[in-house]
Amino acid sequence: MLLIFVASFAVGFKVAAEHNLDDGYEIGDLADDFELKNVDGTMVSLSDYESAKGFLVIFTCNTCPYAQAYEDRVIALDAKYKPQGVPVIAINPNDPSVKSGDSFAKMIQRADEKGFTFPYLLDEGQKVYPKYGATRTPHVFLLEKTAIGNVVRYIGAIDDNYQNASQVEKPFVENAVNAMLAGNEINPKTTKAIGCGIK
Amino acid sequence: MISLVMSIVFGCAERKKADSGKSEIVENEMVAKDGDEQNDIPFPIYDFDGFEPLLHNNDGKTYVINFWATWCKPCLEEMPHFERINSEYDGKNVEVVLVSLDMPNMWKSRLEPYVMKNKIQSQVVILDDPKQNDWIPKVSEEWGGGIPATLIYNKDKRTFYERGFTYEELNNELKTFIN
Numbered sequence: 001m002l003l004i005f006v007a008s009f010a011v012g013f014k015v016a017a018e019h020n021l022d023d024g025y026e027i028g029d030l031a032d033d034f035e036l037k038n039v040d041g042t043m044v045s046l047s048d049y050e051s052a053k054g055f056l057v058i059f060t061c062n063t064c065p066y067a068q069a070y071e072d073r074v075i076a077l078d079a080k081y082k083p084q085g086v087p088v089i090a091i092n093p094n095d096p097s098v099k100s101g102d103s104f105a106k107m108i109q110r111a112d113e114k115g116f117t118f119p120y121l122l123d124e125g126q127k128v129y130p131k132y133g134a135t136r137t138p139h140v141f142l143l144e145k146t147a148i149g150n151v152v153r154y155i156g157a158i159d160d161n162y163q164n165a166s167q168v169e170k171p172f173v174e175n176a177v178n179a180m181l182a183g184n185e186i187n188p189k190t191t192k193a194i195g196c197g198i199k
Numbered sequence: 200m201i202s203l204v205m206s207i208v209f210g211c212a213e214r215k216k217a218d219s220g221k222s223e224i225v226e227n228e229m230v231a232k233d234g235d236e237q238n239d240i241p242f243p244i245y246d247f248d249g250f251e252p253l254l255h256n257n258d259g260k261t262y263v264i265n266f267w268a269t270w271c272k273p274c275l276e277e278m279p280h281f282e283r284i285n286s287e288y289d290g291k292n293v294e295v296v297l298v299s300l301d302m303p304n305m306w307k308s309r310l311e312p313y314v315m316k317n318k319i320q321s322q323v324v325i326l327d328d329p330k331q332n333d334w335i336p337k338v339s340e341e342w343g344g345g346i347p348a349t350l351i352y353n354k355d356k357r358t359f360y361e362r363g364f365t366y367e368e369l370n371n372e373l374k375t376f377i378n
Contacts, residue, residue, distance in 0.1 A: 065270050065302055135343055161329040163302065172332070191332040192344045194300055197273065 024133010027189045030149040031057070031141065034128045036091065036121035037104070039111045044089070044119045046143070046150060053085035054180060055150065056173065057141040058158075059123075059134040061092045062110045063101040064196035067137045069162050071114050074138070077158070077173060078118045086142075086177050088118040093129035093137070096122075098199045129198055136195025142176050142186075153180050156191030240306045242299070242314075244325040247334035253296060253324075254338065254350065260292045261353040261376045263369075266326075266338075266346050268300045269309040273363045274347040278317070280366040284373060285321040293373065295321040300346060303327060351376055 025031055033046045046055055058074055060067040078088035096103040104122050111120045123129050132141055133155075142154035154176035159168040172191050179186045256262060265281050267274035278297075285295035297319065301310045306325065314323055328334055335342050339359035342348060349360045349369075356376055364372070 065305075069302075135345055157332060160332055162331070163329045167329075170332075188332075192335040192342070193331045194335070194344050194346065196270070197345050199272075 024131060025141065025152045025155070027152055027155065029152045031143050031152050032131055033150070034121075036123060036128065038119045038121050039104075039108045039116070040119075044121055046089070046145075049087065051085065052087060052145055054142065054144040054153070054177070056081065056086060056088045056177070057132070057143060058088055058090050058138055059093045059129055059132070059136075059141075059198070060090050060138040061094050061099070061102045061196070062106050063094075063099055064137045066162055066193070066195050070138050070158050073158055073165055075114065075117060077177075080174070081177055082117070084177075084181060086181070090116070090118055090120045091123050091128060092120065093123045093126060093134055093198045095126055095199060126198075134198060136193070136197055139195060140173055142173065142180065144180050154186055154189055156188075157193035160191075162193070240325070241311060242306075242323045242325050244306075244327050246328040247326065247330070247337065250298070250324070250326050250328075251337065254352070257354045259354065260294050261351065261373065263293065263295045263373065264298060264350040264352075265296070266298045266300060266348045266350075268346060269305060269313045270301070271346050275313075277347055277363045277365075277369075278319070280364055280369050282319060282321060283366055284369060288373075291377075293377070297321050297323045299323060299325045301325065353377075 031046075035043050035045045038044045046052075049055070056077060060070070060074065062068075074088055074090065081087065092102055092107055094102040096106075100106075107120055107122060110116075134141070138158060140154070140156060140158055141152060143150040144153045154173065156172060158171075158173045159165075160170040160172065161168045172188065176186045176189075178184075253262070254264065263281065263284060265274075265277075267278070269275070281295050281297065284293070288295075299306075299310055310323075310325070313319075331344065335344055338348075338350060341359050342361055345361050347363045349362075349364065351358055351360070351372060353376055358372070360372070
């Protein structure tokens with residue numbers, strides 16, 4: 001009896017807490033398109049990708065140590081999944097007037113140094129990340145393109161070991177994309193990680 | 200503005216498991232993992248299993264557990280408030296613990312110099328466990344992973360805050376635990 005009470009309290013608490021903390025998208029929501037400036041000077045929208053099956057929208061930046069730790073893995077994700085129709089779209093959500101290291105010029109420099117193979121967009125005016133509900137960098141949103149729009153399928157971390165790619169036991173994003181492309185249930189659909197707050 | 204011009208050195212951080220089990224946890228002291236290349240870091244380094252007992256002390260004290268990192272600017276901004284609490288509640292059954300989430304390659308280059316330069320008096324420990332999706336919910340189901348974040352608890356009450364504090368806010372919260 002007591003156990004049941006505690007359990008139901010815990011569940012209710014969790015739902016309430018998640019709702020409070022995350023005003024952005026939840027799994028199953030339709031994600032809005034955007035039009036943001038890429039480091040190559042062009043404007044990029046999801047609708048530009050006519051043959052895509054989905055998107056890995058990754059909020060990341062130049063300056064966060066976690067974002068830096070994942071740069072090579074983001075490049076690898078793009079190399080693996082762009083040919084399968086799920087390209088990486090990276091978005092820097094930070095306000096360059098607050099974090100000068102995340103200025104558009106520095107983004108161009110970083111993309112060049114690292115050889116980014118994907119768009120690296122500036123969320124100018126910071127209008128996109130709050131809609132998605134991104135809270136930290138890096139923060140991944142996997143979208144599936146469907147007849148009714150881009151459906152949010154996974155939200156969270158890239159994998160379970162930021163320190164060492166070779167010691168990853170659970171490649172969350174890869175598992176999610178593989179499941180999505182195979183038409184299988186994604187599990188887990190959300191994961192948590194420490195990241196740098198968006199400024 | 201903190202400029203983080205550094206490359207993350209993969210593999211420099213050999214994660215150590217907690218030294219097998221609770222038998223080694225004496226009273227309220229946790230068993231620090233000591234070992235080879237981390238010997239010269241003057242703070243205890245825990246994986247989550249080793250760290251977790253600190254979240255569940257049941258000894259009449261109120262614990263203020265602050266999660267921070269030297270790369271987190273808002274964390275550094277609120278650091279003086281935690282230090283002030285630590286000093287003002289000295290001997291009053293309040294323990295402030297500053298849990299650094301700095302990466303292993305920052306312990307020597309950033310964490311230790313920061314603590315020394317600012318003469319941090321509160322207890323500093325390092326939580327080094329990359330399996331964040333496993334342990335973040337064990338700290339609090341409410342935690343999305345952002346820092347600064349603070350847990351205040353005693354045997355009667357437990358509240359988690361994914362936010363920064365002013366001194367007044369922190370002190371007012373703490374008072375609700377000890378009155």
